[in-house]
Amino acid sequence: MSIMTFSVLPAQKKSIDQKVDSVLKLMTLDEKIGQMNQYNGDWAATGPITKDGDKQSQIKKGMLGSMLNVTGVDHTRTLQEIAMQSRLKIPLLFGQDVIHGYRTTFPIPLGEAASWDLKAIEQSARIAAIEAAAAGVHWTFAPMVDIARDPRWGRVMEGAGEDTYLGSLIAAARVKGFQGKGLGNTDAVMACAKHFAAYGAAVAGRDYNSVDMSLRQLWETYLPPFKAAADAGAATFMNSFNDLNGIPATGNAYLQRTVLKGNWNFKGFVVSDWGSVGEMINHGFVKDNYEAAMAAANAGSDMDMESRSYIQNLSKLVKEGKVKMAVIDEAVKRILRKKFEMGLFDDPYRFCNTEREKKEWNNPEHIIAAREIAKKSMVLLKNNHQLLPVNKSVQTIALIGPFVKAKSDNLGFWSYDWPDDTTRIVSLWEGVRSKAPAAKMLYAYGCGIKDTSRAGFAEAVAAAIQSDIVIISVGEARDMTGEAKSRSTIQLPGVQEELIKAVAATGKPVVVLISAGRPLVFNWIADNVPAIVYTWWLGTQAGNAIADVLFGDYNPSGKLPISFPRTEGQIPVYYNHYNTGRPAKDENDLNYVSAYTDLPNSPKFPFGYGLSYTQFSYSDIKLNKPTINAKETLTVQTTVTNTGKFDGEETVQLYTRDLFGSVVRPVKELKGFQKIYLKAGESKTVTFDLTADDLRFYTDQLQYIYEPGDFKVFVGGSSADVKEAAFTLVK
Numbered sequence: 001m002s003i004m005t006f007s008v009l010p011a012q013k014k015s016i017d018q019k020v021d022s023v024l025k026l027m028t029l030d031e032k033i034g035q036m037n038q039y040n041g042d043w044a045a046t047g048p049i050t051k052d053g054d055k056q057s058q059i060k061k062g063m064l065g066s067m068l069n070v071t072g073v074d075h076t077r078t079l080q081e082i083a084m085q086s087r088l089k090i091p092l093l094f095g096q097d098v099i100h101g102y103r104t105t106f107p108i109p110l111g112e113a114a115s116w117d118l119k120a121i122e123q124s125a126r127i128a129a130i131e132a133a134a135a136g137v138h139w140t141f142a143p144m145v146d147i148a149r150d151p152r153w154g155r156v157m158e159g160a161g162e163d164t165y166l167g168s169l170i171a172a173a174r175v176k177g178f179q180g181k182g183l184g185n186t187d188a189v190m191a192c193a194k195h196f197a198a199y200g201a202a203v204a205g206r207d208y209n210s211v212d213m214s215l216r217q218l219w220e221t222y223l224p225p226f227k228a229a230a231d232a233g234a235a236t237f238m239n240s241f242n243d244l245n246g247i248p249a250t251g252n253a254y255l256q257r258t259v260l261k262g263n264w265n266f267k268g269f270v271v272s273d274w275g276s277v278g279e280m281i282n283h284g285f286v287k288d289n290y291e292a293a294m295a296a297a298n299a300g301s302d303m304d305m306e307s308r309s310y311i312q313n314l315s316k317l318v319k320e321g322k323v324k325m326a327v328i329d330e331a332v333k334r335i336l337r338k339k340f341e342m343g344l345f346d347d348p349y350r351f352c353n354t355e356r357e358k359k360e361w362n363n364p365e366h367i368i369a370a371r372e373i374a375k376k377s378m379v380l381l382k383n384n385h386q387l388l389p390v391n392k393s394v395q396t397i398a399l400i401g402p403f404v405k406a407k408s409d410n411l412g413f414w415s416y417d418w419p420d421d422t423t424r425i426v427s428l429w430e431g432v433r434s435k436a437p438a439a440k441m442l443y444a445y446g447c448g449i450k451d452t453s454r455a456g457f458a459e460a461v462a463a464a465i466q467s468d469i470v471i472i473s474v475g476e477a478r479d480m481t482g483e484a485k486s487r488s489t490i491q492l493p494g495v496q497e498e499l500i501k502a503v504a505a506t507g508k509p510v511v512v513l514i515s516a517g518r519p520l521v522f523n524w525i526a527d528n529v530p531a532i533v534y535t536w537w538l539g540t541q542a543g544n545a546i547a548d549v550l551f552g553d554y555n556p557s558g559k560l561p562i563s564f565p566r567t568e569g570q571i572p573v574y575y576n577h578y579n580t581g582r583p584a585k586d587e588n589d590l591n592y593v594s595a596y597t598d599l600p601n602s603p604k605f606p607f608g609y610g611l612s613y614t615q616f617s618y619s620d621i622k623l624n625k626p627t628i629n630a631k632e633t634l635t636v637q638t639t640v641t642n643t644g645k646f647d648g649e650e651t652v653q654l655y656t657r658d659l660f661g662s663v664v665r666p667v668k669e670l671k672g673f674q675k676i677y678l679k680a681g682e683s684k685t686v687t688f689d690l691t692a693d694d695l696r697f698y699t700d701q702l703q704y705i706y707e708p709g710d711f712k713v714f715v716g717g718s719s720a721d722v723k724e725a726a727f728t729l730v731k
């Protein structure tokens with residue numbers, strides 16, 4: 001069905017650019033500005049709402065190019081039908097935050113990152129796209145690819161953690177997953193790499209806060225995941241709330257024009273963050289919405305989400321010559337191009353298929369995949385005396401804590417509630433019940449997540465005393481980590497840690513499960529409880545996946561994608577720091593060195609760390625040669641042996657250190673990893689190739705170069721547990 005009637009040539013014969021041009025020619029200035037305007041629908045709100053009249057009549061007038069938070073086939077169809085009554089019948093784009101699933105909720109992105117499993121991560125995004133597209137959604141505001149080294153920042157949950165290399169691979173995997181076989185397929189949604197840029201470096205971990213960093217740091221640490229997303233074909237970018245070195249990202253021409261659309265040749269469009277155009281007034285960057293619209297449009301923000309700055313000011317700005325018509329045309333072309341690529345001009349209702357929506361609503365394959373990736377996302381932090389896995393013939397098991405029977409708290413922030421959640425989401429209780437049907441299960445709530453009352457402790461202790469093993473499930477409520485959810489202290493909320501102490505005092509073997517959106521600080525538990533599994537927020541299949549791990553049907557393989565601090569005072573703590581001029585010799589060295597007097601420099605749990613039920617030993621590293629030149633390849637080999645009793649998966653990590661550089665280099669940098677599966681007793685030799693290109697970095701003049709010199713190479717199962725070797729790069 002072809003809705004457009006203005007084509008001079010038959011539509012199919014024209015290239016998309018020609019089609020875009022032919023539409024553009026027909027558009028009035030107001031219609032063009034309409035395309036650059038995006039409003040929230042009334043399904044949900046993910047920011048401060050502006051109520052300003054009848055959106056439907058504005059759609060009819062062509063004053064809107066896109067809406068967010070409108071979902072469901074019926075709903076999107078109704079609004080699209082209204083768009084089809086506008087003069088040029090330009091279809092609307094419907095955007096939605098499909099961050100870790102839509103109908104089926106997958107683990108939070110930080111949790112998925114702990115899987116280090118790019119295929120699984122891509123698959124999770126693929127399924128999210130299939131479900132969302134079936135419900136009329138064209139565009140997800142994901143992936144969030146902000147590097148984050150500060151767990152106080154609530155949005156740490158949305159990204160892939162602290163490492164640029166891992167984060168870049170995951171960014172690309174997510175884009176591929178969302179966009180599937182390419183825009184134009186009805187199961188592909190447009191991806192949106194956000195928040196451009198450096199949003200994750202907000203001062204003090206406070207959301208929306210300023211970011212001040214060197215351009216070198218920006219290019220080396222924060223931009224690569226965005227570049228990876230662009231290279232993977234991300235259709236859109238979202239700019240961000242923060243200022244970067246004094247210029248709000250939304251009005252930042254360097255970021256959007258020079259880097260993104262210039263250096264990277266990005267052909268998609270940039271949407272502002274919610275209200276971020278208008279927020280430049282609060283930043284103190286512009287005086288009013290008129291100036292805000294001017295700054296944002298000229299800087300390369302193509303679409304205004306919810307500020308109304310464009311719709312109210314751009315026409316005047318163009319007439320007064322403050323924003324050139326070419327700027328408007330370029331933005332509109334970028335937007336129209338995506339609408340064509342999505343096939344919406346051919347059929348604006350192609351995402352409005354009720355049958356498909358019904359089919360994907362309860363697609364059983366999606367549930368299976370959700371369980372798989374949830375299993376892979378968990379990180380076994382401690383397992384003294386091989387307390388885990390629990391024997392399935394255990395007689396009495398006590399399940400204690402606010403998460404045991406929780407449902408929606410398993411979903412975490414940026415997830416959707418559905419009417420059948422109580423039956424669809426699998427609680428820990430249900431997961432354990434089906435895993436060990438013969439076991440006697442005792443339950444005690446203990447306390448609420450945020451409770452200050454200890455009234456439930458006695459019941460919890462009584463249950464523990466009668467049991468053979470105690471599982472305590474604690475954590476953060478679903479709304480404690482996410483947007484605008486920064487916390488200055490990141491301990492377990494309420495009296496949950498006290499509950500654990502009370503239960504542990506019974507002397508019964510205790511396993512603690514921690515559900516959270518960020519690294520928490522839980523030193524007492526880490527030091528005193530024999531077994532700890534970090535479960536993040538695992539989504540719809542949480543209970544089944546946790547039971548798979550607890551009872552050994554799945555041997556945990558997750559590795560932390562972010563360092564866990566000992567206290568908030570250490571933040572930011574990350575593995576790839578510099579050595580400083582006064583590095584401490586060891587953790588006891590306090591003699592005028594760069595150290596804390598009251599705690600070690602190292603984190604509680606390092607980047608890349610995670611245990612298995614089995615053990616892996618690493619041979620010494622073998623290099624093919626001690627010296628390579630810029631054209632040669634260094635091969636780095638290690639033999640990994642499963643020395644334990646269980647089959648299991650290990651993530652073998654490769655790091656390098658450039659010992660001397662024209663700018664100082666981190667003590668370690670991740671350069672590669674491989675996931676290998678080893679049967680008990682089995683060995684495998686893992687080979688990594690390194691070339692000079694892997695050793696590049698940004699100079700203070702922002703040249704991306706490698707420098708001849710001495711390097712170290714490390715291989716191991718965590719950033720803090722490695723074997724090392726040395727090599728030299730010569731010209």
Ligand code: BGC
Nearest residue numbers: 046047097141194273274483
């Ligand atoms: C968030 C974005 C999100 C947008 C739309 C903003 O508040 O920062 O990440 O995509 O709202 O919901």
